[in-house]
Amino acid sequence: MILTVVLVVTGCYTNFEPDIESRPVLCMNSLLVPGEPLTVSLTRTWRWSEGEPDYNLDIIVRDAEITYTVNGSQCGTLTFDNKKYRADYIPEPGDHVVLSAHSDKYGDATAEVTVPVAVAIDRVETDVLDITESISVDSDTLWEIKANFKVWFTDPGDQENFYLFGYDFYNPKGMTVPINPDDPWGNRYYCFGLAYCSALDYEQEPIFGEHIGVIETLFGDSYGYSMFSDRTISGKSYPLRISAPRLSYKLFDPTDNPELRTSSINMILYSISKGYYRHLLGLWERNEGMAGSIGGSGLGDAVWDVSNVSTGAGVVAARTAAVYPVQVYPLVISNR
Amino acid sequence: MKKLAVSICVALAAFSAGAQNVTVDAVNRPAAKVFAELMEHSGKNFVYSGSLLRGMRVTVKAVDRPIAEVLDMMFRGTDIRYKVRGNNVILSRREKPEPRRVTVNGFVREAGSGEALIGAIVTDSASRAATVANNGGFFSMTLPEGTTVLTVSYPGLESFSTGRIKLHSPLTLNVEMGEPSHTLAEVVVTAAKNRSLAMESSNVGVVNLSRDAIASTPTIFGESDIIKSLQHEPGVSAGVEGLAGMYVHGGDSDENLYMLDNIPLYQVNHLGGLFSAFNTEAIRNVDFYKSAFPAKYDGRLSSFMDVHTRDGSLESHHGSFRLGLTSGSFNLDGPIWKGHTSYSIALRRTWYDLISIPILAMVNHDNPDEKTRGRYSFMDLNLKVNHHFSPRSSAHVMFYYGDDYLKSGSSSDVSVNHDGWFDDSTTRLHWGNLVFSAGWKYVFSPSIFGEITGAYTRYGSSMYYKYYSGERRDGEIVSWSDERIDSDNNIHDWILRADFDWRPVPGHTVNFGAGYTRHSFLPGRSTRSVKTDDMLVTATDSVWSYRADEANVYIGDDWRPCDRWRVNIGLHGSLFSINGSTHAALSPRCAARYTINDRWAAKASYSRTSQYVYQLAQSVISLPTDQWMPILPGQKPQTADKIAAGVYYAPDERWTISLEGYYKWMRNIVEYRDEYYTITPGMGWAARMTEGRGSSRGLDFKIEKSVGKFTGHISYSLMWADRQFPDKNHGRRFPARFDNRHKINIALNWKISKKWEMGAAWTGMSGNRITLPTQCWEDPGLGPWDYDMVYATDINNYRLPFYHRLDLSFTRHTKHGFWNFSIYNAYCHLNTISVYRDYDSNDYQWVTLPDGTAMLYSRPVFQKVGVIPLIPSISYTWLF
Incomplete structure (x- = not known):
């Protein structure tokens, strides 16, 4: 029996580069918290085999333009400073914020979020x-x-x-x-x-x-x-x-x-905002759930991380404590 | 040589309409000449076909007699008649009186065992009419009275002939057929039958497999398996390496209707699909329909597989015992009441746990603080009892039970002699089928055979989890918690059906019937409870359960208007009622065969199928949590329309070559929507699903050699299959997972000698498709841990490398049984089943971070994962 199991589960792992084209797009991450100024991390997606952002890969997009509206009113443009785009705007519960980013190289990205009201x-x-x-x-x-x-x-x-x-x-x-x-x-x-x-x-x-x-x-x-x-x-x-x-x-x-x-x-x-919640559900499923395990091995439907940004990369979330x-x-x- | 009369005298008298006298004197003269003279002398026009009087001679002598009287004298005793219309006398051949017809019916059974020989062909030499024995071995044909020879043939068995007999009254002919004196390889039997199906049947894409053909197909661990045998058929994708998956013509696995003696089985896999639920020892043969479907079958979109189990011998007891690497099986059949009642019992069980339990006991013995429990087993039990009340009446009872059992657990207690924590966990999973059916077969009249069946079929899975933990101080438990999860998932069907086989007139075989099924669905109910020394929290995840009623009627006529044509026209109607909502579907069927000549045949078919239940499965592995669901209010029945056509060439008895093409449209099919996992299970599965459509098309080519020491087939499939859902892949069309563009199968069987036999099966096909996300995005840092974010991509965007594998088997027959040696994946090609994103453990390098820190870096890579190397296996079967 042991021999049988060993034979079946012994896998052979071979490195390769799949013949699939991948085009980088903008990734926009932001967590809006009442009382804290708005900041946005704007990066680009990267191919898995391209490298590691923490080590040898610079994915920060510095030359983009990010604008934002609050409750339908155009409020301004964020400025890049120390790896992030920043604004003076401080979110308040109930605010509906729309973020739009444009990069000549990676295209456009938009996302919106409503800052939730705390439940005591x-x-x-x-x-x-x-x-x-x-x-x-x-x-x-x-x-x-x-x-x-x-x-x-x-x-x-x-x-x-x-x-x-x-x-x-x-x-x-x-x-x-x-x-x-x-x-x-x-x-x-x-x-x-x-x-x-x-x-x-x-x-x-x-x-x-x-x-x-x-x-x-x-x-x-x-x-x-x-x-x-x-x-x-x-x-x-x-x-x-x-x-x-x-x-x-x-x-x-x-x-x-x-x-x-x-x-x-x-x-x-x-x-928390709905996008935040959905992102956490996806995170759990992909890393801990059955669908993630099966999908990750190619034996089931694919599971990927959930985004609420138009490009499919990044999460613009809000939370009030x-x-x-x-x-x-x-x-x-x-x-x- | 006869002497001809030389004189003729024709006297003409007054001629009036209908009353003209003539004189004629002819002895054995050609009729045509006599008429020519009559025309000349009477002025009448005689109208007749040139062939009518060809070779006819007349002797007539009349003097001045009315022409009508003369004509009466001339044609007396012949089949020629005349009519006078004005100045025309019209001659024609008198229609022959219909000979009296008599009905010949009976059963065709195998000598010795008494098993019905389904598909045996009964032929009448006089009228050249033929009919086929049905699933009960019954045949009926109405033939003209007279002298004839009836022959009964069944591939691989000695033909039966009545010799010259005179049919003058209804005849019951019960035939028992035995093996010919020159025994052929068993696989030949099936192959020859498939040749008959290819050339005779009107249906496109029909396959029949016998038990022996299944057993001769090399498989993993040497465990013969119906589904793995069918995987070698063109148009059937195998799914994932090693598993008993079946994806027919681009369909999904839940679109196949698996039946055990016509009763549906919902879960047909053991051990995640490594083995199917059908024990080969219990099987007589299998009918598999993949393109054109008889009117009798409906309820699935892609294929129908009816497994006929063994009745058991009415004459003597037989048995076998097989021991293989993974399981053992025991089979016994024989008479309970000789000539009247038989039984058949087959039991198969894995024996892993017989080893694992004592091994774990030894391990646990050495470690009293920590204990590990584990056990896996599966079993099948097939039981059948048949009783023949009379030649016209028989009844059977069939029972099937299949069960998988997985148990695991562990316990640790570091507080036996001192303070500390302890815990104990147990997980138990059960899943399997239960089928019980009882049927009565009766010959209601010489031309009507009927079968009435009542059945119960159930698939169920249950899971139980318990985790008990606590803390002990000074020998006293100071705190504890007890967490339990109970989960059930099942489907129950109560079935009542009546099926009839009616041969009203020669050339027609009418099948009709009706059925009713009461479905009960419990698609996953789980209760979780956490109990501590001061609190109890209980939650029930799902409370949904459904009952549905399904009614079916069908009628189909297999009609042979002439020798060259055979047409099968049918209609299947169904009603499905659930929660006050009723769906109706009419599924027309049509298939036609045209025999171009003795060697060539062409066929075409159209089938519509409807499906009211579907399976929720997160993976292509068969899991106990896979749930069968009815369509719910708001959902529509799944339907498929399929056209198929084929050309068949059989140069002789040995070879059959076929080329079949098909196109299938599927509607309202159901799949998980994108990001379905963001919809919590408690919101119901319907919210997680999306309804859409699919299509598939392709060609199946097969060359089969069915007779001789060297037999087998080579097949090639060209396939396309795709899907489109509004909530998946942004609504764009995408290829199906098993869109295996090219598939080649070579299956050979060589009967080397009386003792040795060899089988080889090579499979090569385009790889399965998987969804491979290639990109990542920055972690927003919202989760409890840091992760690499996976970027969404197109569904099934990557095709795995070409799959190929060779399996070999060698059989050594001994005096009391046979040894089987098999090698799965003989040249040890590790086929890729998956692609992972991982780090190259062999490629580390130092990198300097922007802050100047040097870090060891491992390169991220894509990795192909190949599994299942060469696996040898051995088994011995003892026959008694």
Whole structure:
């Protein structure tokens, strides 16, 4: 049996150059975020065997003209500066932005996007399942917390919405304080509060897997992908079930400074544009899904990355964040 | 020499219309001369065809008798009559009275086994009429009363002759035919039958394969396979290397209707298509239609394959046991009640798991903290019982069960003696078919044969996944989670059908029938649940299920208006009702054959077919997740129109040469739309699909030698196939995946001696088409990781290199069985099945980045991937 399997799966790989013509076109990438100036990365597509942009291939298109309109009004031209085209315009939620690029060498590219309005996180319910406490040789205290969170939000229901869940941590700046307050020039403590974890666990939330087929659930990997649509929750209040299997919080503050106890884990619900969402779906399918695996081997329909630019290359996306901080210290205090 | 009379005297009297007397005295004189004199003397015009009186002599003596009386005397006892019209006397040949007709019917069976000999030809020497035994071995023909000789022939078997018999009353003729004294190679039997199909049948593109012909085709792992045998036919693309794919005349795999004793099978593959679901040991023969379709068949666009299973011998028990590299099979058949009831059972099963389970057990024994589980097997069970109530009545029960089973899993527990994590995962997949049918065959009258069948057929797949993990502290489980996925995907059909074979008058064979099918579709329902020590989350992905009703009626007439012409005209009507929406389709069929002379024949045909169900498959590999779907409201039935024509030349009994051409138009065919993966599964499959059209055209050329120690065929196909969908490839037409422009097959069989036989099969064809994106674009950085972005391209824009392969097989017959040695891909040509974008692991170089950093760089390259080298295999079959 083993011999048979070995014989069948032993492949012979031969380098070659397929006789297919490929013509470079413009690729336009931009992520519009409220509060941040508009920037556009304008590059060209390249043939796979041509080289690696990070190494030996310059794909940046510097001599193009990029114009943009906001809500139907022509607003101006972007200028090239440090690898990107930039404008002073700062997007706001609800803005409809159209980007048009022209290059004498690579042709035209256009794309449009509407900056989504953030959907607030109503509340976060926290359930601490387990907590352990240990004190290190450096006298700081380490708590390891296992907790489940329910991140409640209400989908507006008036339109098609797309979301991306994320998180980050807020940690106050550490500070050095004298061990003896009467001796400010004597030995000093470094006081800090630091919350962190390697990753939150999304496996318990089925809506993150709505794009995953059954067999992909068995053989694919959904790790890192947390986009979803409101198709099944339109107009409803819904809790995202997030788990923190090992949330760590380290504190050293003999001074009992409240500022140092403000560490939080920030639950972020991004409202994302449709092009952003579709791009993520395509990204997951091509790299983790069954269609990507089969298509990539030539045994099924081809899977490529999804673009909303007229040339088929690049993504002009937008996202607006709603942030809900969950204070860590109170969790520790109330559950230890 | 007879003495002729020398005197004649004709006296003329008053002549009036209808009343004129004449005198005539002739003894054995040529009639033409006597009439010439009568014309001269009576003034009447005698009108007759020159050939009418040729060779006729008359003896008549009349003196002054009315001309009518004289004519009565002259023509008494002959078949000539006359009519007086004014001054004209019109002579004509009297129509012969129709001889009384009698019906001869019966069954043609194989001696010993009692198996029906489908396609046996019964010929009447007197009238030169002929008929063909149907699928039950039944034949019926109505013949003129009189003396004749009836002969029954079947390729490869000793012809049967009644000798001179006098037909004067209905006759039942049950014939048993045995092997001739000079045994031919079994493959000859089939080939000769195909010669008969080529020259006699009106249908274009018909192939019949016997079990032995299938078994003699060299295949991968030595596992004989119907579909892999048919892959050698012109116009049939094999799909991907090594798999039992079948793409007929540019069609897709779900456009073939596979039938087991006329009952549909939905999933015909094991192990992703490496083997088909048909166990050769259970098969009697196969009818395969690829161009012109009898009215009986509908429901698919491209081809119909009806596999006839063995009935079992009524006389004695037979069996075989085969052991090969991948599977073993056991076959037994014989009488339950001698002469009345027979059985046939065939079981095939892989035996990989018999090795893998103990190997894994040994591996796991050495590593108590981590255990690995794995198992794969497939099996087929065919069972058939036949009972003959009387010569006119018989019944059968048929059962088929095919199953693939894949299980994998692992567990690790580092916390047996201390704190830590543990997990346990299990995945189980089952998929396969179940068919049960019961039928009753009855000869309702000497000219009507009928079969009534009730059946149930099911394809289903189920998947189960469980992942249990947790943490243990001080021997106590402090946290855990239990994730489970259950998924089902199936289609159930309940079928009731009646098929009749009626031979009303000589030259006509009328097939008619009706059927009803109740379909139930569950095209993928899955439930996922995650349970932890404090939470349960359950989600059901899809809740769709459908029921549909399908009704069919058909009638077809195979008509021989004369020796040279044979015409088959039919009509198949169908209704398909789902969710209150009803679709109707009429599918006309027409085929005609003209025999130019004994060596040449020409045919042409037109067929329309309709298809109400289709398969959702993401790949050309057969996966358990492939779902059968009905057309839904808003969708139209898929239809195809196909015209085909062919010329056939058979210089003698050994050779047949054919050239067939076809053009096929397909409408409302369904495929995944571009970027379908951006539509989540929960939105329904219809949203992921696009309806469009396709066409295919081509030529099939075949030279076949069917008799002798050295037999085989050489074929060449020239094919084009394309598709066009509004939501695919920007609406532009694109070539089909298996648009294999040229395909050449050479299949040879050499019966070296009584003990040794050799088979060789060479296949060469233009490569399959794949979609090969050549360009990349800059990663916008929106995903969780960095990727190379793939730029969209035209569909099927690249043709893989020319595919070619030689397979060999050697058979050594022994006293109790035979050994088979086969070599797949004998000259070890690794055919390209795919193209990857990868980095050249043999070409690293240092590059300096703009910031001055030196990095090791590997060149990105396109790579052709070739698989499946030379694979030898061996099997032994013990016959008893």
